[in-house]
Amino acid sequence: MSDQLYQERIVALAKAKTGAGKLENPTRTVRRDNPLCGDRVILDIRLDGQGRIAELGHQVRGCLLCQASASALSAVAVGRDAAGVAELRHDAERALGREPGDTHEPFDAFAPVASHKSRQECVLLPLEALKDALS
Amino acid sequence: MSFDVAAVRGQFPILSEIIDGLPVHYLDNGASAQTPLAVMDAVRHYETTSRANVLRGVHRLAERATEAYENARARVASFLGVPTMEVVFTGGCTAAINLVAFSYGSLLKPGDRILLSEIEHHSNIVPWQLLRSRSGIELEMLPVTTDGRIDLSALPRFLTPKTKLVSLAHVSNVTGALLDVRAVVEAAKSVGAKVMIDGAQRAPHGPLDLPSLGIDFYAFAGHKAYGPNGIGVLWGRPELMEAMPPFMGGGSMIGRVTLAETTWAPSPRRFEAGTPAIGPAIGLGAACAWMQALDWAGAHDHEMALVQRLMDGLQKIEGTRLFGPASLQNRYPVVSFMLDGVHPHDVAQTLDSFGVAVRAGHHCAQPLMDRFDLDGTTRVSMAPYNDNSDIDALLAGVAHAAKTLR
Numbered sequence A: 001m002s003d004q005l006y007q008e009r010i011v012a013l014a015k016a017k018t019g020a021g022k023l024e025n026p027t028r029t030v031r032r033d034n035p036l037c038g039d040r041v042i043l044d045i046r047l048d049g050q051g052r053i054a055e056l057g058h059q060v061r062g063c064l065l066c067q068a069s070a071s072a073l074s075a076v077a078v079g080r081d082a083a084g085v086a087e088l089r090h091d092a093e094r095a096l097g098r099e100p101g102d103t104h105e106p107f108d109a110f111a112p113v114a115s116h117k118s119r120q121e122c123v124l125l126p127l128e129a130l131k132d133a134l135s
Numbered sequence B: 001m002s003f004d005v006a007a008v009r010g011q012f013p014i015l016s017e018i019i020d021g022l023p024v025h026y027l028d029n030g031a032s033a034q035t036p037l038a039v040m041d042a043v044r045h046y047e048t049t050s051r052a053n054v055l056r057g058v059h060r061l062a063e064r065a066t067e068a069y070e071n072a073r074a075r076v077a078s079f080l081g082v083p084t085m086e087v088v089f090t091g092g093c094t095a096a097i098n099l100v101a102f103s104y105g106s107l108l109k110p111g112d113r114i115l116l117s118e119i120e121h122h123s124n125i126v127p128w129q130l131l132r133s134r135s136g137i138e139l140e141m142l143p144v145t146t147d148g149r150i151d152l153s154a155l156p157r158f159l160t161p162k163t164k165l166v167s168l169a170h171v172s173n174v175t176g177a178l179l180d181v182r183a184v185v186e187a188a189k190s191v192g193a194k195v196m197i198d199g200a201q202r203a204p205h206g207p208l209d210l211p212s213l214g215i216d217f218y219a220f221a222g223h224k225a226y227g228p229n230g231i232g233v234l235w236g237r238p239e240l241m242e243a244m245p246p247f248m249g250g251g252s253m254i255g256r257v258t259l260a261e262t263t264w265a266p267s268p269r270r271f272e273a274g275t276p277a278i279g280p281a282i283g284l285g286a287a288c289a290w291m292q293a294l295d296w297a298g299a300h301d302h303e304m305a306l307v308q309r310l311m312d313g314l315q316k317i318e319g320t321r322l323f324g325p326a327s328l329q330n331r332y333p334v335v336s337f338m339l340d341g342v343h344p345h346d347v348a349q350t351l352d353s354f355g356v357a358v359r360a361g362h363h364c365a366q367p368l369m370d371r372f373d374l375d376g377t378t379r380v381s382m383a384p385y386n387d388n389s390d391i392d393a394l395l396a397g398v399a400h401a402a403k404t405l406r
């Protein structure tokens, strides 16, 4: 066996399934597909009066990386507005080596994906979906 | 004498590469096969001794190039069991199907029907959808059985006098199922429909005898049949090809051009507008000759033994499910499976870390995935140069994925 993409933290994030499931009364629901691999994310969000995320639920039909990313996102998205979510996106981009700079919990877990270009969209899909939901 | 895998492997240098310390266990032949030295040598020979444009020049290099290009056509024709001048070189299998959809399609009228199936590759669906939006034809889909075969018992229900063409995969790129072409032809003929066969996954497994199949069009891709990229083949029944207008206009495909009007050259030139992919065509000719020289009875037994070894091994790993025929009858060595609780892309990625190359996902057959509500499958597609070590490495990788990813 060679390089390990599926390191413990990524697998743990995916298994944690943080935020998995539907919301009862979502403010918005968005769906994002990756046409190349068929991964799909459905996100429900509930917003507070100031446009901040009060609650988030995700249904992922996709690979472990996509599930782990949705789980990571759910762990830190509550309380953020669109600008705050854009910050998370930068963090993910930095973990993937697509932007310079340091990354932070939880997206730093995706650093092993930096050398797997073809899998990076899997990590970014839930973030794309959340951006759509807030726009 | 039993099939000598080592001798075959020796002709494919890439199989002895070591990448990041790992051997190459190449089980993604359905996407693109590897190419033997004989093919590389033929292309190199053309590029180093005969490179020129074809059909136009009178100089010696042009003569050599034209001869090599036309020899390649003869070799492909021999592989298919048809006369040389019935072979059209195209840009690929997709290009060949698009050619028929455009040129044969232009002869169809609104309300005419084309029958496909739910198992088809996107390249045998989308060109027909484009034709439908251009010309108002109707498309219908034969269903697929739970063991991944086109359900031919539905043929009588779908065939009507309005059905002008039936276009189906000879071998499924997802399940490996072999189509009973003769049964399709017999049923289609009863309503006067033509039959096109997408041979992309069949051609890599040995010579064909197209006349015995009774079909009207056959398409395949060079790169899946041990040849170069950028080249494919269309065979069409001559009386149909002569009735069809060109797909693309340009040089080489004309009878005579005046500013008012142009007459078409006969097939195959009519369908080979512009400078063709000369080197790749020569390479494909060499690939067909290489295939014709192989012991396919031995190769087929060898491939089926690998399929059996794979199926037996997968069965021992908890949570694996096959999608496709469970038997070795009427199938080719393409095997799809699912591992419960692990997404196919994660299976394939884990396999890569064992040096094993497979394809995972929808395999350009989304309607089939939708029909069976699958996220995708992991697909193992074999060639005669694969051996037990490839299968064993794959099984070790799947077992590892089962242990660590769920």
Ligand SMILES: Cc1ncc(COP(=O)(O)O)c(C=O)c1O
Pocket: B030, B031, B092, B093, B094, B095, B121, B123, B124, B169, B171, B172, B173, B198, B200, B201, B221, B223, B364
């Ligand atoms: C059954 C089938 N048809 C058609 C094609 C298209 O071949 P190409 O992309 O080489 O044109 C493929 C390739 O995957 C295939 O498997």
